[in-house]
Amino acid sequence: MKKNMSTTTKSPATVLGSEDSFRLLVESVKDYAIVMLDPGGHVVSWNAGAERFKGYRAEEILGNHFSCFYPAEAIKRGLPELELKTAEKEGRFEDEGWRVRKDGKQFWANVIISALRDKDGTLRGYSKVTRDLTERRQAEERIRQQSKEIMELSTPVMQVWRGVVVAPLIGSLDSQRTQQFMERLLNRIVETNSPVALVDIMGVPTIDTQTAQHLIETISAVRLLGAQVVLTGVQPAIAQTLVHLGVDLAGITTRASLAAGLQVALDILHLQVVSKNGTH
């Protein structure tokens, strides 16, 4: 049996829900602070999310200027006024930054301020929707920390003999990678008390001036510690490039293979032992 669907023309207000139920909707949302400001920036409405994020109850905060949610530094720089002006001019302003709760604690927020205009375009006020991103920020921080750790794991510096560490280099060396590589290598040298470090560049397909300079920088730093670098895995193509680039590797021992480099390392260590025991 077919159901008879009555079709009554409903007014827009009833189709969307009454004004009352709409207000109930906004007010009870807890995950977003939805606040309305008058054209001067004073709070005229406050929802559950706002109370949750900022700590104020509605009766405490209505009438206050919204700049009270900003850190002192931001107020000094005129940030709140600037945001309202931008929202007024362009209709909308979005930003991420620190906001201040009632208890003085700061939280990281994503804020969207929209200008509210009536049919003739008169500015009636602003809506301000705020999301607390503190958790997301903490998650980003954790990811950043983990990526650093992963990077460290992917190019380990291994101790292969007493007094010898091997650091395989893969890819090219930009400034940032060089810093990380240098720190890792030097720390391992100190930790293991190794006078010789074999830096293997077999995994470096091409070498440019920048990488070469960063390598030389790394070798200088190792020397300051009291250790020395033997550059291994120097293939014919790389050797040719280094000569053509005019890179000065004087005083740096190099070998074509890691095995040959290890032999040099052992010779150095042996010599150290021999001279310690006195040699003629």
Place this chain on the structure above:
Amino acid sequence: MATENISVIKLRDLLLVTVPPDPDDDTISALQEQVLQAMTRQEVRGLVLDISTVQTLDSFFARVVSETVQMVALMGGRTVLAGMRANVAVTATQLGLTVGNAITALDVDRAFDLLNAAPAGEPQP
């Protein structure tokens, strides 16, 4: 102004100078003075500068060390800089610092080994 005590110990004909963690400029200058005094008093053929606790190596420190190395060399001795920390070495390199003709060693033990060894001990590339 109070100058931190730099420890200067004489071991046979070698000097061991231990530098404190964060010496002020006066202390660093005093280091050079004390080394020179020790060297004029008796025969010193080697100086070990223990910087294993030093946290900041700026250009002033590096210059004083460099000068000291030169002075010791002129008087017939060798200097070994021992125990530089990894973070200090990275920073010093980035800053472009050199420590003159000082030899470097991972620690004081190795520094003494170096000074007690026969002069020509390094392999050629």
Place this chain on the structure above:
Amino acid sequence: MNKSHQGELLITSENDIVVARKIVRDAATSLGFSLTDVTRIVTAASELTRNIYHYARSGVVRWRFLNQDSTVGLELVFEDSGPGISDVEQAMQPGYTTGKGLGMGLPGSKRLMDEMKIESVVGKGTTVTVRKWRG
């Protein structure tokens, strides 16, 4: 964190160079910079504070925590009323010096930090501002 986010130190004696290092070390460490970055920042501060003392005999070092997007940083300002630098570009050349043979303060500090700004007027003084952001 309970530590204050900014401060300043008056430089009036040679001993203040080491005081500046300690204060900057504390600030950088509390911001969570790595040990090597702390070392870089403190070393730059040592160079620039020494410049204040040697060229002007007195000045001020200011420090300030920075907050931008999702990262934090440290800003240091070195201000003096000394002779000023007539040619900043020349002063940034490594090895160039008019002083006691140091000549590394400015170019060296620039390498150690992420940003550097120099404002100087001959006869009036110099202000060097440096910043480092936490990786």
